[in-house]
Amino acid sequence: MFKIVLLNNSRDKILFSQIMLKTQQTNELNKKLSDQIVTIGGWVQSRRDHGKLIFLDIRDQAGLVQAVASQAVSNEVYKTVKQLNNEDVVLITGEVKARPINLINSKIASGEIEIEVKSLKILAKSRHLPLDLNKTDLSVSLVTVLKHRSLALRHQKTRAIFKVQEQIVKSFREGLADLGFTEIFVPTIVPTATEGGAEVFEVKYYDKKAYLAQSPQLYKQIMVSVFEKVFTVAHAYRAEPSVTTRHLSEYISLDAEMGFVADFQDIMAIVAEVIKKIFSDLNSYCQAELGMFSNSTPQISENIPIIKLSQAQEIIFKRTKRDHRKELDLDPEDEKEICRWAKEEKGSELIFITHYPVPKRPFYTFPDPEDSKLTLSFDLLGRGLEWVTGGQRINDYNQLVTNIKKWGNKPENFKVYLEAFKYGLPPEGGFALGLERITMQILGLKNIREASLFPRDMERVDIKLVKN
Amino acid sequence: MFKIVLLNNSRDKILFSQIMLKTQQTNELNKKLSDQIVTIGGWVQSRRDHGKLIFLDIRDQAGLVQAVASQAVSNEVYKTVKQLNNEDVVLITGEVKARPINLINSKIASGEIEIEVKSLKILAKSRHLPLDLNKTDLSVSLVTVLKHRSLALRHQKTRAIFKVQEQIVKSFREGLADLGFTEIFVPTIVPTATEGGAEVFEVKYYDKKAYLAQSPQLYKQIMVSVFEKVFTVAHAYRAEPSVTTRHLSEYISLDAEMGFVADFQDIMAIVAEVIKKIFSDLNSYCQAELGMFSNSTPQISENIPIIKLSQAQEIIFKRTKRDHRKELDLDPEDEKEICRWAKEEKGSELIFITHYPVPKRPFYTFPDPEDSKLTLSFDLLGRGLEWVTGGQRINDYNQLVTNIKKWGNKPENFKVYLEAFKYGLPPEGGFALGLERITMQILGLKNIREASLFPRDMERVDIKLVKN
Numbered sequence: 001m002f003k004i005v006l007l008n009n010s011r012d013k014i015l016f017s018q019i020m021l022k023t024q025q026t027n028e029l030n031k032k033l034s035d036q037i038v039t040i041g042g043w044v045q046s047r048r049d050h051g052k053l054i055f056l057d058i059r060d061q062a063g064l065v066q067a068v069a070s071q072a073v074s075n076e077v078y079k080t081v082k083q084l085n086n087e088d089v090v091l092i093t094g095e096v097k098a099r100p101i102n103l104i105n106s107k108i109a110s111g112e113i114e115i116e117v118k119s120l121k122i123l124a125k126s127r128h129l130p131l132d133l134n135k136t137d138l139s140v141s142l143v144t145v146l147k148h149r150s151l152a153l154r155h156q157k158t159r160a161i162f163k164v165q166e167q168i169v170k171s172f173r174e175g176l177a178d179l180g181f182t183e184i185f186v187p188t189i190v191p192t193a194t195e196g197g198a199e200v201f202e203v204k205y206y207d208k209k210a211y212l213a214q215s216p217q218l219y220k221q222i223m224v225s226v227f228e229k230v231f232t233v234a235h236a237y238r239a240e241p242s243v244t245t246r247h248l249s250e251y252i253s254l255d256a257e258m259g260f261v262a263d264f265q266d267i268m269a270i271v272a273e274v275i276k277k278i279f280s281d282l283n284s285y286c287q288a289e290l291g292m293f294s295n296s297t298p299q300i301s302e303n304i305p306i307i308k309l310s311q312a313q314e315i316i317f318k319r320t321k322r323d324h325r326k327e328l329d330l331d332p333e334d335e336k337e338i339c340r341w342a343k344e345e346k347g348s349e350l351i352f353i354t355h356y357p358v359p360k361r362p363f364y365t366f367p368d369p370e371d372s373k374l375t376l377s378f379d380l381l382g383r384g385l386e387w388v389t390g391g392q393r394i395n396d397y398n399q400l401v402t403n404i405k406k407w408g409n410k411p412e413n414f415k416v417y418l419e420a421f422k423y424g425l426p427p428e429g430g431f432a433l434g435l436e437r438i439t440m441q442i443l444g445l446k447n448i449r450e451a452s453l454f455p456r457d458m459e460r461v462d463i464k465l466v467k468n
Numbered sequence: 469m470f471k472i473v474l475l476n477n478s479r480d481k482i483l484f485s486q487i488m489l490k491t492q493q494t495n496e497l498n499k500k501l502s503d504q505i506v507t508i509g510g511w512v513q514s515r516r517d518h519g520k521l522i523f524l525d526i527r528d529q530a531g532l533v534q535a536v537a538s539q540a541v542s543n544e545v546y547k548t549v550k551q552l553n554n555e556d557v558v559l560i561t562g563e564v565k566a567r568p569i570n571l572i573n574s575k576i577a578s579g580e581i582e583i584e585v586k587s588l589k590i591l592a593k594s595r596h597l598p599l600d601l602n603k604t605d606l607s608v609s610l611v612t613v614l615k616h617r618s619l620a621l622r623h624q625k626t627r628a629i630f631k632v633q634e635q636i637v638k639s640f641r642e643g644l645a646d647l648g649f650t651e652i653f654v655p656t657i658v659p660t661a662t663e664g665g666a667e668v669f670e671v672k673y674y675d676k677k678a679y680l681a682q683s684p685q686l687y688k689q690i691m692v693s694v695f696e697k698v699f700t701v702a703h704a705y706r707a708e709p710s711v712t713t714r715h716l717s718e719y720i721s722l723d724a725e726m727g728f729v730a731d732f733q734d735i736m737a738i739v740a741e742v743i744k745k746i747f748s749d750l751n752s753y754c755q756a757e758l759g760m761f762s763n764s765t766p767q768i769s770e771n772i773p774i775i776k777l778s779q780a781q782e783i784i785f786k787r788t789k790r791d792h793r794k795e796l797d798l799d800p801e802d803e804k805e806i807c808r809w810a811k812e813e814k815g816s817e818l819i820f821i822t823h824y825p826v827p828k829r830p831f832y833t834f835p836d837p838e839d840s841k842l843t844l845s846f847d848l849l850g851r852g853l854e855w856v857t858g859g860q861r862i863n864d865y866n867q868l869v870t871n872i873k874k875w876g877n878k879p880e881n882f883k884v885y886l887e888a889f890k891y892g893l894p895p896e897g898g899f900a901l902g903l904e905r906i907t908m909q910i911l912g913l914k915n916i917r918e919a920s921l922f923p924r925d926m927e928r929v930d931i932k933l934v935k936n
Contacts (some may be wrong), residue, residue, distance in 0.1 A: 061696035126892035208933040228529035424594035465676040
């Protein structure tokens with residue numbers, strides 16, 4: 001019977017391979033292993049029959065490798081291989097053969113070699129495929145992609161989206177941890193709507209009513225009183241009553257909050273730092289993935305431009321004659337226009353818009369000391385859409401209580417939140433990034449659903465739900 | 469106006485300090501800064517009046533520092549300091565003074581020095597405190613701790629719990645990432661109960677019904693077909709209809725799943741590896757925090773003992789004469805007894821119990837080929853409680869469809885899940901750790917609520933909810 005071994009070093013991947021079925025991942029196969037016997041496992045990406053030779057492309061988590069079954073080597077193996085279909089899962093033991101220089105495939109990590117199949121075991125059979133995973137692009141409608149979500153996720157370009165997403169989160173965490181932020185885990189079942197508004201999902205909580213958090217906002221603010229600087233990767237829920245290409249009913253919110261800020265611009269400086277780290281890491285670690293998409297990471301100037309909402313409206317008016325100078329917010333067309341301006345005039349695909357009016361921001365937003373109709377808030381726009389939202393928060397207990405009432409809520413529903421301020425909380429602020437939103441914007445995806453493994457919207461939760 | 473600076477290096481903390489109110493954290497203060505002027509910020513932990521001198525302990529995220537206000541230096545500052553209460557938030561500019569050797573406080577990182585206060589700004593006032601944060605232990609009931617959750621979280625021992633928790637998650641992620649696992653983000657709103665049973669929260673999803681995921685199980689299994697080895701830090705929801713010291717209604721589940729396993733013991737090897745890394749990292753990075761609790765990380769033998777459930781029941785029978793050999797599971801007393809045995813006989817505070825009967829495991833659990841009444845499943849027990857649960861899963865499409873029906877569910881509700889198996893999924897398995905549970909068990913906490921920042925249970929969601 002197999003013995004449990006405590007690995008001595010978590011980087012000891014050789015030992016790890018020994019306890020699994022395979023000895024190598026495809027990206028570990030190269031000329032140095034020539035003439036050695038290896039065991040690889042993966043999915044049949046494609047099969048090409050050439051008389052007495054059959055070529056297989058085998059896909060695993062790391063990439064592709066070519067395997068060759070030859071009738072001359074083993075007729076039995078050859079016959080098994082001839083029956084293989086795409087997406088069958090196989091375990092192949094074979095000999096690593098260096099390819100002649102003219103046959104090296106530089107597009108794949110294992111392109112120096114191929115595997116001569118000695119034995120093959122079918123681990124799982126696939127049914128007939130409704131999608132062709134071999135195409136560079138899936139080239140089917142989003143409806144079809146979502147209908148066959150589990151299968152579509154295997155396509156190399158779809159996988160790439162989620163490798164990029166993994167890196168974005170990693171960079172977000174690492175960047176903030178390096179700056180002394182503590183990671184926290186906060187609940188998603190809440191007693192009341194955090195951000196106000198009706199767009200909140202109700203939960204049947206035992207024999208009572210609770211809600212799904214619209215954001216981790218209130219909890220991250222409380223935690224400033226404990227750890228000063230905190231971040232969290234949280235699930236957030238918005239009962240958006242419309243179907244758009246930019247909204248999900250459940251999404252991942254990358255949230256940070258920090259105390260002892262001198263000014264709300266400090267918060268923007270941290271946003272800029274985090275965004276810059278994300279771009280730089282993506283360019284370092286996700287080159288192959290980025291290369292599959294027409295977009296690259298946005299161009300940013302050394303200093304990301306910062307303008308007030310009123311200035312933005314003025315600029316838009318001058319450029320387009322569209323007079324939105326009395327509006328309380330930018331509409332989608334305005335957001336696109338001001339991004340165009342930033343790129344053309346400032347060489348930056350990102351721009352901060354600040355000083356949004358009070359009615360457009362939640363109850364906890366810090367009023368502008370110079371104009372009480374405005375707030376010390378900002379959005380970071382990029383490529384025509386909001387990427388980040390943030391600002392300074394009210395940290396005075398009495399002022400918060402007043403605002404909660406003014407916004408039509410009951411202070412007793414915010415007891416745990418208010419306590420943090422009652423016993424002293426420094427000037428603070430923070431920001432939030434929608435993970436799927438920035439994944440979409442960096443890669444230039446057309447619909448935010450493409451950037452969510454299993455997107456939730458008004459119409460579906462994996463399957464079409466039955467009405468009550 | 470302040471200029472946004474893109475920091476050149478995320479480790480460039482000096483620049484980071486410059487854009488915030490403070491110049492230093494308390495743990496950065498030492499003799500080398502003697503006679504220099506620094507600005508620190510934090511909460512008044514305590515004030516001690518000694519005639520013309522007042523001593524303050526100032527607490528920030530990094531620890532404590534002593535500040536001294538002297539009437540001789542500034543009578544105005546002295547008078548302000550005299551009015552300070554515990555938990556007031558202050559910003560202090562002062563001179564770093566090396567302490568004479570006999571006055572060095574080796575218990576705190578800044579113990580070589582104190583700060584002579586030159587100027588002081590009150591950033592926020594605290595009300596009268598209902599808890600004494602200066603005691604080594606809070607020494608109040610859990611009910612009181614939860615009633616004043618936001619304040620209680622500031623206590624050093626409570627903070628320590630969540631620094632330990634942060635490290636557990638970090639080690640979990642790093643350990644698995646090093647072994648080639650991909651991090652994924654999966655939804656929590658689901659169309660149907662994932663693990664079966666009635667303990668599921670219903671969500672009013674637009675005009676339809678959905679549920680909160682009892683675990684990320686089905687999605688992590690799907691993702692094995694995409695990335696082979698995956699992990700996720702997920703929220704999980706259990707509508708446990710009872711109040712216990714070991715269960716939460718919302719908790720953090722650390723989940724991993726891997727394909728191409730040779731045997732279900734491979735999965736236990738990875739569990740052992742992850743647990744070992746967590747313990748080792750805690751001992752490296754959280755010594756101060758662990759030191760506040762009577763427990764240390766559990767003692768483990770080189771090979772964690774592995775026994776079948778039936779063997780465990782036999783051992784328990786021999787030791788206690790309690791005959792549970794026909795039971796389908798261990799009860800809480802059994803779990804304690806078998807842990808005692810493992811410690812006494814095998815020198816290990818952790819033990820794997822394997823081969824649970826089919827009715828005690830979910831529909832997707834792989835049956836034991838040698839005894840179809842049993843499954844290839846395991847629990848890792850530690851210090852008398854379950855830490856980890858896992859096993860091999862059924863990866864054959866037809867077998868899964870049969871089991872879904874056998875468990876009383878409809879295959880059409882599992883369409884997205886089943887598709888992953890329909891198109892080929894290798895032999896696979898995985899495991900899950902409850903974050904709050906293992907935090908509690910490592911630190912020896914009495915109630916799992918202590919290990920959750922804002923615990924959710926039958927009775928409260930921050931506040932007592934009103935009945936429908």
